Amino acid sequence: MSPPPGCEEPNGHVWRLHSGQYGLRQSSNAFARMLLLRLYEFGFKAASADECVLVYREPMEGANDGSESVLVILTVVDDLLEVGNDQRLLRRVLDHLKQYFQLTEDGEIDFFLGVKFTRDSDCGTST
Numbered sequence: 001m002s003p004p005p006g007c008e009e010p011n012g013h014v015w016r017l018h019s020g021q022y023g024l025r026q027s028s029n030a031f032a033r034m035l036l037l038r039l040y041e042f043g044f045k046a047a048s049a050d051e052c053v054l055v056y057r058e059p060m061e062g063a064n065d066g067s068e069s070v071l072v073i074l075t076v077v078d079d080l081l082e083v084g085n086d087q088r089l090l091r092r093v094l095d096h097l098k099q100y101f102q103l104t105e106d107g108e109i110d111f112f113l114g115v116k117f118t119r120d121s122d123c124g125t126s127t
Contacts, residue, residue: 035075
């Protein structure tokens with residue numbers, strides 16, 4: 001690593017990297033740690049089977065029958081797959097994450113990890 005143009009360094013001094021940067025080996029781990037921190041901060045809990053699956057539950061807004069809003073997020077490096085039953089909850093979580101990250105919302109799932117997904121809205125099924 002060399003200093004930026006115009007910066008002088010005395011002999012015997014070295015440059016030290018203070019944080020993970022895009023393109024470095026550790027950058028995906030640094031991002032994953034920060035993402036998990038922000039999701040835990042919101043109230044998500046890691047699934048017991050896999051730390052990459054996070055679950056959030058809260059009483060459903062306006063429901064008096066004990067119904068819950070549930071949002072499950074699967075994290076893989078810098079990709080997220082969200083599955084839930086409450087669009088308002090999803091919007092709140094995404095707004096929370098947008099305070100810390102630049103997010104791209106790609107809409108409904110088509111492919112994820114090389115698996116093709118199809119959805120039949122009439123039947124309420126996904127395959």
